[in-house]
Amino acid sequence: MKTPYRILIVDDEDNVRRMLATAFSLLGHETHCASNGQAALNLFSDTRPDVVVMDIRMPELNGIDALKVMRTQQPRVPVILMTAYAEVETAVEALRCGAFDYVIKPFDLDELNLVIQRALQLQAMKQEIRNLHQALNTSWQWGHILTNSPAMLDICKDTAKIALSQANVLISGESGTGKELIARAIHYNSRRASGPFININCAALPESLLESELFGHEKGAFTGAQTLRQGLFERAHQGTLLLDEVAEMPFSLQAKLLRILQEREFERIGGHQTIRVNIRIVAATNRDLQAMVKAGTFREDLFYRLNVIHLMLPPLRERQEDIGLLANHFLQKFSSENQRDIIEFDSTALALLTRWSWPGNIRELSNVVERAVVMSTGAVIFAEDLPAPFHHPVSTKTAFRQVQSGERNLKEEIKREEKRIIVQVLEQQQGNRTHSALMLGISRRALMYKLQEYGIDPADG
Incomplete structure (x- = not known):
């Protein structure tokens, strides 16, 4: 016998409620019935159903308004709406409010049961994904680096080799390209993985505080130094220290850093005891250090000490195959x-994301997706x-130039072909949307989005 579920049935027609309650009870499920939206909300809180099947048009409180309240109370419970054929446009709008799917009266019980099973399977799958993400948060694996880009895959291969060495690494690339992520991958896949990974942004602190943070100080070394303080070099012993934005390090501190790289020793500020450390230095920058060396603003000897191995991360605009992958990762997160x-x-939203130039790279993409999650209903x-x-x-001028130059819009051609195939399958299946979705290899709800997007009249398919 299949796993029993709690199903909340909401409809103002007695015969519909009785028919559905009887059918699902015979399948071994627990059913609860309500005749209007307000009564449904009371049962929704009391019974905590696994799925809700609800009519749209009802007295006191209609199905869409009840749906909105349910989404605020228990957003993970799927709600399937029932609607008359003439209300399809309203039902599609309800999908934007969070409904899982809808069926049109009079409907086939097998079709409704199929939609319910798909909703519950999807909920179970998403729970597994949430559990997996929670497990991944407690450990570090190469899976943290999400990419389909050939350039990034090559960098990942190089990073795996670099991690096994003790060499210093310089990671360069625009802001937001994932330099810290690569640095962490190097550390946690190295022999130093059990040691500390410490990160400092050299641009975030004034020179006096940066020196104290890096080297530490003795008690009484300067005004306010009331206790001995270990610096980051000392705390990073047996581990890795990431010097982020290393190009912003004051010139006077660069000589002290060079000594640590050469001798692996230093003294705290105000101290005389030489402290030896075993650390790996990974430096990151969004600037051209070689140009800074030529300009005399960065020490040449320090540059060569840091640049034993150099990784150059490509900007997101050069990794278009990764935009959808990363966007969906941030969506789940x-x-x-x-x-x-x-x-x-939605396919249109994904197309807009893909063709954006992303001057802020992955960090900008993360912010945009987070905002979209907050704003979406x-x-x-x-x-x-x-x-x-x-x-x-x-712009019109740009479009005209593209036509004149013979450029073809691949996405538009794909959409035209997709629309043609959908119409063809709908005709073959005599307008049955459930069977058409199965033939197309997509969910019924995804098919309904496509019908709306392409302006296909369900009556024609």
Whole structure:
């Protein structure tokens, strides 16, 4: 026997409630019935159902308004709406409010049961994903670096080799490209993994504080030094120290850093005891250190000590194959953090993300997805959930030049072909959306999004 579920059935028609309650009870499920939205909300809180099947048009409180309240109370409980054929547009709008799917009256019980099973399977799958992410947060694996980019895959291969060595590493790249992530990968896959990984941003502190942070100080070394303080070099013993934004390190401190790299020893500020350390230095910068050496603002000898191995990370605009992968990763992350059940990006929204230039790289993408999760009211991120700059279309002049030069818009051609195939399958299946979705290898709900996106009349398919 299949696993029994608690199903809340909401409809103002007695015969519909009785029919559904009887059918699902015979399948071994526990059913609860309500005749309007307000009564449904009371049962929803008391019974904590696994799934809700609810009509849209009801007295006192309609299905969409009840749905909105349910989403605030228990956002992970899937709600399936029942609607008359003429209300399809309303039902599609309800999907934006967080409904899992809808069925059109009169509906086939097998079809409704299939939708319920899919909803519950999806909930179980998402719970497994949440559990997996929670487990991953307690350990470090190469899986933390998400990429399909050939350039980044080569960097990952190089990083795996570098991790086994003791060499100092210089990681360069634009802000937000993941330099700290690569540094952590080097540390946690090295023989120093059991030691500390310590990170300091050299641009975040004035010279006097930066020196104290790095080297530590003795008690009474300067005004305010009331106790002995270990520096980061000392605390990083047997581990790795990441000098982030190393190009911003004051010139006077660069000589002291050079000594540590050469001798692996130093003295605290105000102290005379020589302290020896066994550390690995990883430096990161978004600037051209060679140009700074030529300009005399960065020590040449220090540059060569840091640049034993050099990794140059590509910007996100050169890793377009990674944008969707990373966007979906951040979608899962921020949906979980905000206790939301947002499943996917609408194809238009994903296209807007893919063609953006991302001057802030992965950090900017993370911020945009987090904002979209907060602003979205349903289970899907739509284009309107993205910030305003993403909505600016290509100018007429640009489009004209593309046509003149013979450029072809691949995404538009794919969409036209996708629309043709959907219409063809709908015709073959005589308009049955459930069977059409199975033939197309997508969910019924995804098919309904496509029908709306392409303006396909369900009556025609």
